[in-house]
Every structure is written in structure tokens, then in C-alpha cells.
Amino acid sequence: MKPQNTMNEDWKYLIVLDACRYDCFKQVYKKFVDGALERRQSPAKWTLEWLSKTFVGTYKDIHYISPVPFCNSKGEVCKRKSIFYDAVCFNAKNHFGMVHDLWDKPYWNPTFNTVLPCTVSDFAKQETRSHPDRRFVIHYFQPHFPYPHFRFRCRERRKRVDYVSSLSSMVRTAIPNIVHLVFGTKMLWYLAYTFGIKPTTPMEETWRMTGRDDEAIREMYKKNLVLVLSYVSELIGNLPPGRIVITSDHGELLGERNCWGHGPLKPSIPELTTVPWLEVFR
DSSP states (O other), X not given: OEEXXXXXXOOSEEEEETTOOHHHHHHHGGGTOOEEXXXXXOSOSSHHHHHHHXXXXXXXXXXXXXXXXXXXXXXXXXXXXXXXXXXXXXXXXXTEEEEEETTSXXXXXXXXXXXXXXXXXXXXXXXXXXXXXXXXXXXXXXXXXXXXXXXXXXXXXXXXXXSOTTSOHHHHHHHHHHHHHHHXXXXXXXXXXXXXXXXXXHHHHHHHHTTSOHHXXXXXXXXXXXXXXXXXXXXXXXXXXXXXXXXXXXXXXXXXXXXXXXXXXXXXXXXXXXXXXXXXXX
């Protein structure tokens, strides 16, 4: 499999679908866009790592339309090393000519706790017309959870809770991490559900709302992908001339090795780093 090599490729518009798996993309993309599809190896397993490994230089000709706070115009974002993550920092101001903070007000949708794809598309149309001489990274939050089409609205994000509150802080952190690494995400979800602990992610909450049905989550993910591709298709028809590529920062786990979402990130699971690379025909 070829490496992603994003900055060594020729493109004017790079459309990034957050957490998009290659296999799911391959199943549905032809309904929305025509192009030459390749399977590529992302250098990362989550967004901040992808940003730091992909954009290592300074690209003053690039405007980044960002629905994720990892890439922002405010300053550096860092994550400390843990058993799940390597230490990584990224300061978008040092790499791009301009960063548009769609993750902030008024673009963030508090009802669905995400930046909706219609918001990204509308903003991208305006900016690409206003700056036809620039390259653009147009980052969509979907198919990453939460799932705006779901009949139940996911509640606001909560601070991650400790699963065993009576133990010391260090042990409370270590136990869920070890359980997650050894037994997978579902074991954590079952333990939290059994002991009446509130869910800590929209994916976990969706799992409970659908009756703890694994297949229901997979269907929600696929519907999120279809949702965002419908807006991507419409955007492509409105972009000024230039080569368009659709790709992703990383994949998503949908039950592989009993893991869901982005983790545990060690050891690496192929579905978490295998992403689409589609050169669009128009």
C-alpha cells in the first residue's frame, strides 16, 4: 500500500473526511463523485498526529478550513505521551497562510455537538471564490461521530469520568486504560453501563441508545459518510478550477479486535490507518 504523501501530491483542493475508512468509502463514493480511487496508508491514527506528520513545512499559499480545534488560529495544541498516544504538538499558525476556525462560534452547532457538513460547504464556497489563487484544505468533521441524523440528540460532551471513583487518581486512570488495551472498548462500555456510569463519548452513548447493538453503530457511521458525501458532491460542482483530492486523516474502528472509535491506538490496527485517496474527475 502506498503511503499517503499528502504534501508530495498535486492538488489545489484537499477535502479531508475525518475518520473515514477506506472500505466504507469504496462502497458508496460512486453514488456521489467520479474519480480514481486508491488505498493509502495514513501516517497517523488520530487527527493531531496526522496534522503534525503531514504538514511539517510552511505553506503560506494554503488556507485550512478547520472544524477541529487541533488545527486552529489561536496557538499550539499539545498532547502528552500515554499508553495510547505518543507525545505530539502542532501549531497551525506556523504552517498555513490562514486557518479558519469553524470549530468555534458561530459555526459550531450546539444542538448536534459538531460542525455540520452544510456549514463547511457553504464556508468553502465563499472562501474559494474570494481567494482563487490559494490552495485549500477543506476538512469535514464527518463521518466521525456524533451522528446528526440520529433520532436522539447526543448530549453535550462531558469531561471523561473515572470508572472506579474510590481508588487513587493514578489507579483510576490506569485501570480503564489497561482494560481498554487488553480487552477492548466494548469491555469499558459494558462496565460503565453495568455500574450506571454515564457514557463519555457520543459513540458510547449511541451504543446505549440503540440497545447496545453493534450493527446499529456501523449503520450510523455509514449514514454519516453518506451525509457528508452528499455535501461534498455539491461543493465540488461549485469550486473554481483546480485538481481536487478527497482523503482522510485516519480511519475508524468498528468492532475490530473489540475496539471502537480511535483506540486503543497501540498496537496499530489496519482499519485505523487505511484511508481513501480519490482524485476527482469533473
